Amino acid sequence: MFKWDTLIINANLATMADGSRTYGMLTDGAVGILNGRIEWLGTTTGIKNSIETLAKEVVDAQGCLVTPGLIDCHTHLVFAGNRADEFEQRLNGVAYEEIARKGGGILSTVRATREASFEELYQQSLPRFLALVSEGVTTVEIKSGYGLDLATELKMLHVAKKLGEEHNIQIKLTLLAAHAVPPEYKDNADGYVDVVCSEIIPKIAELKMADCVDAFCEGIGFSYDQTKRVFDAAVRWGLPVKLHADQLSDLNGAALVAEYAGLSADHVEYTSIKSANAMQESGTVAVLLPYAFYILKETKLPPIDAFRKRQIPMAISTDCNPGTAPSSSLLTTMNKACVEFSLTPEEVLKGVTINAAMALGIEDDVGSIEFGKKANLVLWNIKHPADLCYWQGMNRVQRIFIG
Ligand code: NIG
Ligand code: FE
Numbered sequence: 001m002f003k004w005d006t007l008i009i010n011a012n013l014a015t016m017a018d019g020s021r022t023y024g025m026l027t028d029g030a031v032g033i034l035n036g037r038i039e040w041l042g043t044t045t046g047i048k049n050s051i052e053t054l055a056k057e058v059v060d061a062q063g064c065l066v067t068p069g070l071i072d073c074h075t076h077l078v079f080a081g082n083r084a085d086e087f088e089q090r091l092n093g094v095a096y097e098e099i100a101r102k103g104g105g106i107l108s109t110v111r112a113t114r115e116a117s118f119e120e121l122y123q124q125s126l127p128r129f130l131a132l133v134s135e136g137v138t139t140v141e142i143k144s145g146y147g148l149d150l151a152t153e154l155k156m157l158h159v160a161k162k163l164g165e166e167h168n169i170q171i172k173l174t175l176l177a178a179h180a181v182p183p184e185y186k187d188n189a190d191g192y193v194d195v196v197c198s199e200i201i202p203k204i205a206e207l208k209m210a211d212c213v214d215a216f217c218e219g220i221g222f223s224y225d226q227t228k229r230v231f232d233a234a235v236r237w238g239l240p241v242k243l244h245a246d247q248l249s250d251l252n253g254a255a256l257v258a259e260y261a262g263l264s265a266d267h268v269e270y271t272s273i274k275s276a277n278a279m280q281e282s283g284t285v286a287v288l289l290p291y292a293f294y295i296l297k298e299t300k301l302p303p304i305d306a307f308r309k310r311q312i313p314m315a316i317s318t319d320c321n322p323g324t325a326p327s328s329s330l331l332t333t334m335n336k337a338c339v340e341f342s343l344t345p346e347e348v349l350k351g352v353t354i355n356a357a358m359a360l361g362i363e364d365d366v367g368s369i370e371f372g373k374k375a376n377l378v379l380w381n382i383k384h385p386a387d388l389c390y391w392q393g394m395n396r397v398q399r400i401f402i403g
Pocket of ligand 1: 247323
C-alpha cells in the first residue's frame with residue numbers, strides 16, 4: 001500500500017502560504033498527494049524511506065518551480081463574434097465610450113451572442129478557454145453579461161459550466177446581467193433593472209447557475225442606485241456580490257460593493273481613498289485588470305499604494321473580453337501588472353493564486369500549497385517565480401496537476 005498517489009520531489013515550491021519567506025518558498029520541496037488533496041509537505045532530503053515505496057507515481061521536478069494552479073478570477077470569455085473592427089476604430093481616434101454610446105461595444109457582442117446557438121457559442125469560446133488553461137490556469141471565473149435577457153444569460157452560463165466539466169477545470173459562474181442596458185430598454189435602464197431583480201436573478205439563483213452577482217457601475221453602465229437595487233436582489237437570493245467599480249470614473253462603486261461585504265471590487269482605477277477604507281473594513285479584494293488598462297490606454301492608475309498600506313488583498317486577472325481585453329493569456333497580464341502597475345512579481349503571483357481565490361471566496365480550498373487543499377499544482381520549466389512575469393511569448397508549463 002502506498003502512502004500517497006503522487007509524490008513530487010526536488011521542487012522549488014512557491015507555496016504562497018502565509019509566512020516570512022518570499023513566495024512562501026520551500027526549496028528542495030516535496031508534496032504528497034492523496035485523493036486529490038495535499039496530504040503532506042516537506043523537504044526532499046527530509047524523506048527517510050526509500051522514495052519509490054511512498055507513492056504510486058514519483059515526479060522529480062529536478063529543481064524546477066512548482067506553484068499553485070493559477071486562478072483567473074475575472075473573465076468574460078464566453079461570447080460570440082469579434083470586435084477587431086472596434087479596436088481599429090479606436091486606433092483611428094474613436095473613444096471606447098463613444099463606440100458604446102453608438103450601439104457598438106458591449107451591445108455589438110450582445111447581438112452576436114444572442115444569435116449564436118449553444119453549440120456555436122461553445123465552439124467560439126473553446127479556443128479562448130483552452131489557451132487560458134494551457135498556461136496553468138486551473139480555476140476560471142466566467143461571467144455572463146452579453147445576453148441581457150434571461151435565455152441568453154442562461155445560455156452563456158451553461159456554456160461556461162460545460163467548458164469546465166469537459167476539461168476538468170473548476171469554474172465559478174458570475175451573473176452579470178447588469179452589464180449594459182439592452183436595446184429593448186433603451187432610455188429605460190430602471191425598467192431593465194426591474195427585470196434583472198425580479199426575473200433574471202431569481203431564476204438563475206433557483207437554477208443554481210451562478211455563484212455570484214456582478215454589475216457594471218459606470219456612466220455607460222448602471223448608476224450607484226441601480227447597482228444597489230441589483231445587490232439587494234442578490235442578497236435576497238443569497239448570492240454574494242462583486243462589482244466592475246470605478247473603471248472610467250469614480251461613482252463610489254468600490255465603497256458600495258464594500259457596504260455589501262462584497263467579494264471584490266474590480267478595475268478600481270478611479271477608486272478614492274474613502275472607498276479604499278471601506279474595502280479594508282469589509283475585507284473586499286481589489287481585482288486589478290492591467291490588460292484592460294493597457295488596451296484602453298488609461299493613464300489613471302489604481303490607488304495601489306493605498307491598497308498596500310491597508311493590506312487590501314490585490315488580485316490580478318485577464319478580464320478576457322472582446323472589447324477591453326482581447327487576450328487569453330494570464331502570463332501576459334502578469335507581465336503587464338509588473339510593468340503598467342509596478343507590482344512586484346511576488347505581489348503578482350499572489351494576485352493570481354491566493355488573492356484570486358479570495359476574490360472568489362474559495363481561499364480555503366485552493367490558491368496555495370497547504371495541507372488539506374486541493375492538489376491543483378503547476379510544474380514549470382523555470383527555477384524562479386519572477387521568471388513567470390519576466391519572459392513573454394513562451395509557455396513554460398511542464399505539467400499541470402488537477403486534484
Ligand atoms: O471588464 N467594463 C465592462 N466590461 C468589460 C468590457 C466588456 C466589453 O467591452 O465587451 C470590462 O472591461
Ligand atoms: Fe470585466
